[in-house]
Amino acid sequence: MVNTRKPQPPEKKNIGNVLAQTIKRFGQDVVGILIVSTAIITALNILGLTSGTVANLWTDWIVNGFGWGTYILVALVIYIGLLILFRRIEQFPRLNLKRIISLELSLFSMLALFSAFFGFSVDRAHLGLDGGVIGWGLASIFKGFLGNVLATALLLVVWLLTTLAGIGFLLPLSRKLDRYFNRVLQTTVNNDFSQDSSVESDLEEKQPAPTEGTYPQTATPAAAAPTRQLALPPMDLLLDAQTSTSDEPFIHAKAIQIEKTLEEFGIPARVAGYRVGPTIIQYAVEPGYVEKVNEEGDIVRKKVRVSQISGLSRDLTLALGVDRLRIEAPIPGHSFVGIEIPNTSSSLVRLKTILNSVEFKAKPAPLNLALGLNVSGAPVIADLTRMPHVLVAGTTGSGKSVCITSLIACLVMNNTPDDLRIAILDPKMVELLRFNGLPHLMGKVETQLDRMLGVLAWAIKEMDDRYKKLEAVNARDLEAYNAKMARRGGEHLPKIVIFIDELADLMLSAPDSTEGYLVRLAQMARATGIHLVVATQRPSTNIITGLIKANFPARISFMMASSVDSRVILDANGAETLMGRGDMLFLDPETAGLKRAQAVLVDDREIENIIAYWKNATQTETPAEEPAPWEGLVPSMGDDADDLIEEAIKLVRQEGHTSTSRLQRKLRIGFPRAARLMDELEERGIVGPVESGGREREVLFDDPPDEPEAY
Numbered sequence: 001m002v003n004t005r006k007p008q009p010p011e012k013k014n015i016g017n018v019l020a021q022t023i024k025r026f027g028q029d030v031v032g033i034l035i036v037s038t039a040i041i042t043a044l045n046i047l048g049l050t051s052g053t054v055a056n057l058w059t060d061w062i063v064n065g066f067g068w069g070t071y072i073l074v075a076l077v078i079y080i081g082l083l084i085l086f087r088r089i090e091q092f093p094r095l096n097l098k099r100i101i102s103l104e105l106s107l108f109s110m111l112a113l114f115s116a117f118f119g120f121s122v123d124r125a126h127l128g129l130d131g132g133v134i135g136w137g138l139a140s141i142f143k144g145f146l147g148n149v150l151a152t153a154l155l156l157v158v159w160l161l162t163t164l165a166g167i168g169f170l171l172p173l174s175r176k177l178d179r180y181f182n183r184v185l186q187t188t189v190n191n192d193f194s195q196d197s198s199v200e201s202d203l204e205e206k207q208p209a210p211t212e213g214t215y216p217q218t219a220t221p222a223a224a225a226p227t228r229q230l231a232l233p234p235m236d237l238l239l240d241a242q243t244s245t246s247d248e249p250f251i252h253a254k255a256i257q258i259e260k261t262l263e264e265f266g267i268p269a270r271v272a273g274y275r276v277g278p279t280i281i282q283y284a285v286e287p288g289y290v291e292k293v294n295e296e297g298d299i300v301r302k303k304v305r306v307s308q309i310s311g312l313s314r315d316l317t318l319a320l321g322v323d324r325l326r327i328e329a330p331i332p333g334h335s336f337v338g339i340e341i342p343n344t345s346s347s348l349v350r351l352k353t354i355l356n357s358v359e360f361k362a363k364p365a366p367l368n369l370a371l372g373l374n375v376s377g378a379p380v381i382a383d384l385t386r387m388p389h390v391l392v393a394g395t396t397g398s399g400k401s402v403c404i405t406s407l408i409a410c411l412v413m414n415n416t417p418d419d420l421r422i423a424i425l426d427p428k429m430v431e432l433l434r435f436n437g438l439p440h441l442m443g444k445v446e447t448q449l450d451r452m453l454g455v456l457a458w459a460i461k462e463m464d465d466r467y468k469k470l471e472a473v474n475a476r477d478l479e480a481y482n483a484k485m486a487r488r489g490g491e492h493l494p495k496i497v498i499f500i501d502e503l504a505d506l507m508l509s510a511p512d513s514t515e516g517y518l519v520r521l522a523q524m525a526r527a528t529g530i531h532l533v534v535a536t537q538r539p540s541t542n543i544i545t546g547l548i549k550a551n552f553p554a555r556i557s558f559m560m561a562s563s564v565d566s567r568v569i570l571d572a573n574g575a576e577t578l579m580g581r582g583d584m585l586f587l588d589p590e591t592a593g594l595k596r597a598q599a600v601l602v603d604d605r606e607i608e609n610i611i612a613y614w615k616n617a618t619q620t621e622t623p624a625e626e627p628a629p630w631e632g633l634v635p636s637m638g639d640d641a642d643d644l645i646e647e648a649i650k651l652v653r654q655e656g657h658t659s660t661s662r663l664q665r666k667l668r669i670g671f672p673r674a675a676r677l678m679d680e681l682e683e684r685g686i687v688g689p690v691e692s693g694g695r696e697r698e699v700l701f702d703d704p705p706d707e708p709e710a711y
C-alpha cells in the first residue's frame, strides 16, 4: 500500500492536508451517490414506476439516444457508482479504468450491432428501438466504409473482445491459451526428439529457468511461465491472509506530530508521504532548508543534513509516544528520510500471500525463499541458490524459529522430495520437531550434539563426492550435472539444505570442528547444491566467528539487544530498534542494502497439511524409518570419541599440515591413540589421506585468521 500526499504550501500545511483529504473523500462519496441515484430514477422512469416533466424529458432523450441499450447503460452506471461508493471496502473490486473503458466500448458496439441487425433503420432509431440514434449513427459510419456484411462482422468482433476484456476474462484466457500451446509444443518436441517424452517434460517442469531484469506485471511469457506443477502441493493447503484496514486518522496525526517535533528542534521538514506495511508505517520525510546569515551579511539557504534528523530518533520516539522507532536515512532510491513506527492495526504475513504474488511468480527459482512483506506490503524474496547460505540471528523470542519453519515450508511447497532433501538440526528440541515425517527430511530432526556433528561431517563427504561426480562429467554445477544426467538417463542429485536452529550449542561444545565444517561447506558447497541456513541468538565472537561471518554474506537479523549486537550481524545499527515477533532486517548480498520486512508466520495446520500432502503423494507413511545417510558417521563421534579430538582439530588447523608422530609429540600421547585420532580426523574430512612417499597429511580446513577488530 503506497500513499503519497501532494506537496503542501508551507503555512498551515498539516491542517490543510487533512482538510483536503476529507473534502476529497466526501466529494467522491457525493459523486457516487449522485451517479447511483440518477441511474435508479432513470430506471424507474423507463419502467413507468415514476414520472415527472424533467424525468420524462431526460428519459426520452436517453431512450432516443441509446435505444434498447438504455437498460445496459443504466446497469453499467449503477455498477460504476457502487465502485466509487464502496472503494474503501477491501473485498469490493477496485475501480479499474481500463475495464470501464472496455465496457463502454462494448456498449457502443452493441448499440451499433442492434442497428445493423435490424436494417440500419433511422426511423426505428428515432422510436427508441434497436441501438437508438447513437447506435444507428455508429453503424452507418461502419457501413459507409465496409458495407453491410463486413461492418456487422467487425462490430461483432469488437463487441466480443471489449466485453471479454470488460468482464476481466481476456487476461486469464490469454494465459490459459499460452499454457496450452506451450504444452502442445513441448509434447511435439519431446515426441520428435526423445525416446522417453515424460522424462523430458518432467525435467522441463522441474527446472523453471530463472529470468533476469524487471518484473513484468501482466501476461508476458515470464509471468505466465511459473504455473504450479501437478506434483507440487496446491495453494489451498495454506491459510489465507487476513485483511486489515489502515487507521488513517492515526497515520495523519503522527505525520503532523513528526513535522511539529522536527520544527521544535529547528529542523524544517515535510512529511511527503507514507507507506503502510503489515506491522510498520514508514513516513517519507523531505528535509527542508534553513536560512543562515553568512559572514558578508547575506542570507543563504542550506539544506537540512540527514544526520540532523537521524540524530533525533529518541526525541521522536518520545514525542510520538511509540515503543520503538527506526530511522532509515535516506530511503534507498529516494531523496527522503524514512521514519518507521509500529502500525496500530498490524496483520500476520501468510506464506500464501507471497507464493501467489506477481513478484514470486515473475522470478521462478526452485529455492526462492519467501521472507516476508516489506514496509509497503510488497513481498521480500531471495533465491537461496544465489545467496547461497543464510545466517539468522535475534534475541530470544524474536522470531528465528518461526522464520526457519516458514523457510522450510516455502521450500517444500515448491520442490518435490526428488529435487530437494533437507536436514534439520534443532538442539532446542521444540519448534522444528514438527517436521519429522516429512518425506524431504533426511533421517529425523537431529537434537543430539554428537549426531549433529555427524550430519555436518556427512555433508562434507557428500560435497566431496559430488565434486568428483561433477568433475567426471565435466559439469560446472549441480544444475548442469543434472541436465547431463537427465539426457544420459543417469542419477539425479537433489539439492540439499541444512537448517541449524541454534549454532551456539554446537559452537560451545565443539568449536573447532563446527567452525571448520561450516566454513568449508559455506566456501565450497554452492556448486554442489548444498546450502546452509544457520540461526543463533548469541551474536558473540565465539559463536559467530570472523570466519563464519565472512562466509555467510546473506544475513537476517531479528530484534537485537543492543546496537553492538546489531553491528556484529549486519555491520550496521538498526536491529536494536526492531519490534520483535518477526520484524526483521535482511542484508541482501546482491544489493548489499538492508531491507526491513515482517517475516512470514506459518501455522501448525499449514505444516500438518503440507506433510500430509507429501506423505500421501509419495505413499510413504513412515519415511523417517529410512536410515539417515550420516548414520555411519555418528557412532565414532559419540561415546567412543576421543576426548582429545577437539584439541587435535585445533592443532592441525593451526599448523596447516600434520602427521601421526606430530600429533603424538604435541598431545603427549602414545602412537596407537595418535593413529586412531588421525583416522578420525580423516573420517571427518579434516585431513586428507597420507601423501605418497611420506607420513605428512594435508589439512583440508583453513586456518582461522585473527578475529576482526570491528567487534
Ligand SMILES: Nc1ncnc2c1ncn2[C@@H]1O[C@H](COP(=O)(O)OP(=O)(O)OP(=O)(O)O)[C@@H](O)[C@H]1O
Residues within 6 Å of the ligand: 348, 349, 394, 395, 396, 397, 398, 399, 400, 401, 402, 403, 428, 431, 537, 581, 582, 583, 598, 599, 600, 601
Ligand atoms: N513472523 C511472525 N509473525 C507474527 N508473530 C511472530 C512471528 N515470528 C515470531 N512470532 C511470535 O514470536 C514468538 C517467538 O518466536 P520464535 O519462537 O520464532 O522466537 P525465537 O527467536 O526462535 O526464540 P528462541 O530463540 O527463544 O527460541 C512466536 O511464538 C510468535 O508468537
